Amino acid sequence: MTTTILGPPDRLAPGQAATELARLLAGDYPDAAGRFGPFGGRFVPETLMGAVTRLDRVARAAFADPAFRAELDRESRDWIGRPTPLCYAAGLSRAWGAPVWLKREDLAHTGAHKINNALGQALLARRLGATRIVAETGAGQHGVATAAACARLGFPCRVYMGSIDVERQAPNVDRMLRLGAEVVPVETGDRTLRAAIDEALRHWVSDPLETHYLLGSAVGPHPFPWIVREFQSVIGRESRAQMIERTGRLPDAAFACVGGGSNAIGFFHGFLADPRVALFGLEAGGRGPGLGEHSATLSHGRPGVLHGTYSMLLQDSDGQVIETHSVCAGLDYPGVGPEHSFLNWIGRVRYEAVTDREALDAHAECCAREGILPALEPSHALAGARRFASANPGAVLLVNLCGRGDKDMPILAREAPMTGPGGRP
Amino acid sequence: MSGGARIRAAIESARANRRPALVAYLTAGFPRLDQFGPLLRATDAAADVIEVGVPFSDPMADGATIQRSSRVALEQGVTLRWILDALGGLAPHARAPILLMSYLNPLLAGGLTETIRRAAAAGVAGFIIPDLPLEESPGLRELARSHGMALVQMVTPVTPDERIRALAAATDGFLYAVTVAGITGGSAASPGEEQRIGAYLDRVRSLSGGAMTCAGFGVRSRAQVRALAPHADGVIVGSALIEAIENKQNITNFLTELVSTT
Ligand SMILES: Cc1ncc(COP(=O)(O)O)c(C=O)c1O
Numbered sequence: 001m002t003t004t005i006l007g008p009p010d011r012l013a014p015g016q017a018a019t020e021l022a023r024l025l026a027g028d029y030p031d032a033a034g035r036f037g038p039f040g041g042r043f044v045p046e047t048l049m050g051a052v053t054r055l056d057r058v059a060r061a062a063f064a065d066p067a068f069r070a071e072l073d074r075e076s077r078d079w080i081g082r083p084t085p086l087c088y089a090a091g092l093s094r095a096w097g098a099p100v101w102l103k104r105e106d107l108a109h110t111g112a113h114k115i116n117n118a119l120g121q122a123l124l125a126r127r128l129g130a131t132r133i134v135a136e137t138g139a140g141q142h143g144v145a146t147a148a149a150c151a152r153l154g155f156p157c158r159v160y161m162g163s164i165d166v167e168r169q170a171p172n173v174d175r176m177l178r179l180g181a182e183v184v185p186v187e188t189g190d191r192t193l194r195a196a197i198d199e200a201l202r203h204w205v206s207d208p209l210e211t212h213y214l215l216g217s218a219v220g221p222h223p224f225p226w227i228v229r230e231f232q233s234v235i236g237r238e239s240r241a242q243m244i245e246r247t248g249r250l251p252d253a254a255f256a257c258v259g260g261g262s263n264a265i266g267f268f269h270g271f272l273a274d275p276r277v278a279l280f281g282l283e284a285g286g287r288g289p290g291l292g293e294h295s296a297t298l299s300h301g302r303p304g305v306l307h308g309t310y311s312m313l314l315q316d317s318d319g320q321v322i323e324t325h326s327v328c329a330g331l332d333y334p335g336v337g338p339e340h341s342f343l344n345w346i347g348r349v350r351y352e353a354v355t356d357r358e359a360l361d362a363h364a365e366c367c368a369r370e371g372i373l374p375a376l377e378p379s380h381a382l383a384g385a386r387r388f389a390s391a392n393p394g395a396v397l398l399v400n401l402c403g404r405g406d407k408d409m410p411i412l413a414r415e416a417p418m419t420g421p422g423g424r425p
Numbered sequence: 426m427s428g429g430a431r432i433r434a435a436i437e438s439a440r441a442n443r444r445p446a447l448v449a450y451l452t453a454g455f456p457r458l459d460q461f462g463p464l465l466r467a468t469d470a471a472a473d474v475i476e477v478g479v480p481f482s483d484p485m486a487d488g489a490t491i492q493r494s495s496r497v498a499l500e501q502g503v504t505l506r507w508i509l510d511a512l513g514g515l516a517p518h519a520r521a522p523i524l525l526m527s528y529l530n531p532l533l534a535g536g537l538t539e540t541i542r543r544a545a546a547a548g549v550a551g552f553i554i555p556d557l558p559l560e561e562s563p564g565l566r567e568l569a570r571s572h573g574m575a576l577v578q579m580v581t582p583v584t585p586d587e588r589i590r591a592l593a594a595a596t597d598g599f600l601y602a603v604t605v606a607g608i609t610g611g612s613a614a615s616p617g618e619e620q621r622i623g624a625y626l627d628r629v630r631s632l633s634g635g636a637m638t639c640a641g642f643g644v645r646s647r648a649q650v651r652a653l654a655p656h657a658d659g660v661i662v663g664s665a666l667i668e669a670i671e672n673k674q675n676i677t678n679f680l681t682e683l684v685s686t687t
Contacts, residue, residue: 006533006564033560043529043556045486046592047581047606188492189483201485206607208583305529305556306483318504319534321482 006310008303009038009345017346025273029342034222037345040338042221044308048201051208056223058128063230068123075119079152080109082116082234086242089399091369092382096389098397101251103239105263105402106374110145110175112403113235113263114216118145120231121214122153130212132156136200138165138193138259139330139377140172140407142216147181149214157181160199162192165329172407190323193259193333197307217260218337221308225337229265235400236270243398251398253278253388257380258298258351259330261337263402268349278350281340282384284326285353291316295324296353297336298344311338327356327415328376328408358383360416363405375403376411428550429575431522432598435473436637436658439684445650446659447471447684448599448639449666450526452478452494453511454503456670461511464676468666469519471680473659474598474639476553477512479505479527486555488610490664505531505540509547516548524577524598526553541568551575551598559592566595582606582625586632593633600636602629602657604643610664611643619652626656647683660684 012020020037023029029036034056042052062068076082084107089100105113118135125133133155137143143159150157159176163185166173176183189195197220204213218228243250254271256264258281271277286294294300297312304313306321314322314334326332343349354362359376362383366374374382378401385397405412426434439446449472454461468475480495480503487495505527516523525544532540532554544552551574557565559578566576575597580589583606593600604622605611622640629638640653641661650660662683669679 006529006537041561042558043561044558045555045581046558046579047486047583047603049558049560049588050583050585194483198483198485202488202608205486206605208606304533307485308556313530315530315534317534318506319481319531320499321530 006305012346017348020346021272021348024342030222030226034226036339036342039303039311039341039345040222040225041310042308043305043310044221045205047205048208048221051204052221052223054128055124055227059124059223059227062124062127072120072123076116076234080115080119081107083238083242084108086239086246089370092366095365095369096386097393098389098395100385101243101398102401103235103267103398105235105400106372106404110141110148111406112141112145112375113232113266114142114145115148116234116266117216117228117231117262118142118149118214121212121227122146122149122155124227125155125212125214126153128212130155131210132158133212133214134158134160134200134203135214135216136160136193136196137216138162138196138332139328139375140165140169140176141330141403143181143183144172144175144179146214146216147176147179151180158184158203160184160186160196160203162186162190162196164191165193165196168411169329169407170410192329194321201307217262218265218339219260219307219309219335225309225339228262229269229339232262232266233269235263235266236268239267239398239400240270247396249396250274250277252276252392252395253280254398254400255280255282255381255385255388256400257282257331257377257402258336258340259333259377260335261340263400265337265339267400268343272348279348280384280388281349281351282354282380283351284328284331284380285355286325286327287356289353292323293325294353295326295332295334297334298340298351299353301336303341306335309335309338311341312336312344327359327411330375330377331380352384354380354383356415362386364416372401373405374401375405376408378402427573427575428522429597431550432474432575433637435522436599436639439473440658444684444686445654445657446473446639447680448474448476448641448659448661449680450476450478450661450663451666451670452480452491452498453508454480454498454501455494455667456497458501458503462515464670465515465519467676468680469521470677472521474524475519475521476524476526476661476663477508479508479525479531481528481531484528486608488608488664490610490667494667505535509543512547512549522550523548524551524553525549529554529556537565538568541572541574545572545574549574551577553577553579553601555579559595562595570597577601579603580629586628589629589632590634593636596636599659600629600633600638601661602626602638602640604640607642609642619649622653623656626653630656647685650683
């Protein structure tokens with residue numbers, strides 16, 4: 001399979017958006033070259049071509065194997081605690097003037113959706129015959145999930161984590177260590193998620209035969225964006241069935257935060273074929289739209305190649321990837337999964353930026369009104385839902401609450417300190 | 426003469442002198458912008474082919490040394506535009522053909538078609554793009570060829586035989602045989618490693634269909650070059666040259682000694 005020269009994707013012809021969406025829903029994307037329309041592919045050193053090709057082959061065989069499905073389902077139920085509940089948010093509904101439903105991925109084992117992918121890929125790693133696993137992590141949730149899955153399946157595990165994230169997500173570092181992982185702080189590059197991925201890729205290039213790189217978001221070279229989406233699609237499948245069971249209808253709008261885009265892509269896939277469900281991806285708007293002040297890739301990026309995929313990218317005019325900012329480590333990434341670039345291109349999903357401030361406000365509101373302390377990442381999704389509700393009173397809203405906030409205590413202490421005993425933020 | 430033909434001629438003339446061809450890599454603008462010209466000339470005095478590295482923010486196939494030189498170069502404000510402007514003045518006076526070694530994204534940023542046109546105008550003989558695999562390369566190769574420039578392909582110890590054949594058929598100039606499954610800048614090979622690498626390079630040669638092969642990654646010493654020489658048409662030195670620059674060594678002497686047979 002060969003592809004042509006990379007240039008900015010063409011403007012959509014009339015009717016093309018519908019055709020492209022139909023292709024995606026028919027399973028034509030990713031195609032044999034790993035593309036979603038113009039986006040995706042596998043831009044990796046020759047050393048890794050064998051590894052990514054083998055991973056693609058092994059994943060295809062596994063997904064088609066009922067025994068693999070059965071084991072994944074059993075472990076998802078007994079060890080992760082699936083299905084996760086759908087929870088009516090009475091307090092937020094009253095405050096926002098719109099019924100709000102929360103998909104409680106924060107109640108999944110280890111506290112975020114990341115475990116769905118970590119378990120799935122660890123099971124794949126066994127089929128690959130890998131002897132060790134490496135992963136990157138930003139917020140530490142993927143690192144914890146990978147450490148847990150490796151302990152469960154008996155793999156030695158190494159996690160690369162930017163030194164800035166090691167500091168701001170300290171509780172998760174301790175969890176990884178206790179689960180038996182080796183945590184390697186990364187001092188190079190931007191010392192956050194992007195540098196951790198660079199380092200994990202270097203590790204993989206140096207050991208492509210024995211190591212499985214357990215990538216934590218729907219980014220990277222093909223087949224990762226597809227594999228991660230498949231393992232996260234359980235969120236969308238469950239959410240759709242639960243909404244119908246509980247309310248007899250689908251939501252008017254569904255919201256997910258987008259870092260690399262794994263929780264969002266799995267969630268959205270439950271509703272892509274329902275044209276009346278508006279889908280919103282919320283990116284980290286940070287301190288505002290200035291260069292380097294945010295990590296809102298789809299709102300402000302241009303197409304480019306980073307970490308093996310052609311997708312939207314925050315870069316300067318010379319093609320250098322720029323440093324990003326978000327109050328929350330899990331969204332602090334200059335790229336985004338290629339399928340999101342595709343969904344943005346065809347307009348099926350709307351991507352909007354939410355500032356640090358809006359996310360922290362939504363976080364406080366969720367704590368106060370629901371008795372749920374969410375992670376800062378899904379607090380962006382909550383803020384997006386609140387914004388939508390104020391313009392669309394009465395609309396039925398579904399939010400993917402993709403993680404719990406215990407890991408964020410050091411950030412919250414700094415960004416929204418409690419003033420003392422009995423104090424308020 | 427096309428870029429590929431110039432590169433082949435340069436390698437052949439080294440072989441005619443009974444020494445392995447020397448391909449030398451340096452990061453453009455490292456350690457300072459004003460040293461690019463002098464360092465390129467010093468390299469040209471000893472090397473048969475020069476790889477000019479375009480620094481990138483996320484060099485995923487590079488070890489600590491080239492990560493460091495890339496960062497320093499970026500801090501100096503090096504851009505592809507700056508490099509091509511500088512090469513426009515330098516390349517016509519260089520004896521050695523010059524390859525641009527760049528990750529894909531800096532080449533895409535200004536529009537690939539325009540970038541390739543400008544590179545040709547600057548006298549660049551071709552490209553090495555470590556994150557552009559064979560499957561994604563045909564469009565770029567055609568474009569480069571239409572401007573008389575080469576696209577050099579890499580093979581590695583984990584590349585299957587069939588794929589080595591395909592990469593050798595696609596490459597232009599020479600076939601870049603990466604000595605280890607790994608990143609740039611590894612340390613000198615142990616004696617056991619030398620045997621493994623020799624056998625690997627022989628396998629590559631037997632599958633290369635006549636394409637010339639140059640061995641690179643981790644090449645640091647004259648002893649190593651001697652061990653590699655019977656198995657390849659040339660050697661590629663990168664991180665060791667960057668370190669020699671950092672240590673303020675005389676670059677021409679360093680490179681000349683690396684491949685001298687006496
Ligand atoms: C709770 C939570 N949500 C979201 C993310 C962002 O990742 P993604 O966009 O892949 O879901 C992270 C990443 O660490 C996370 O921990």
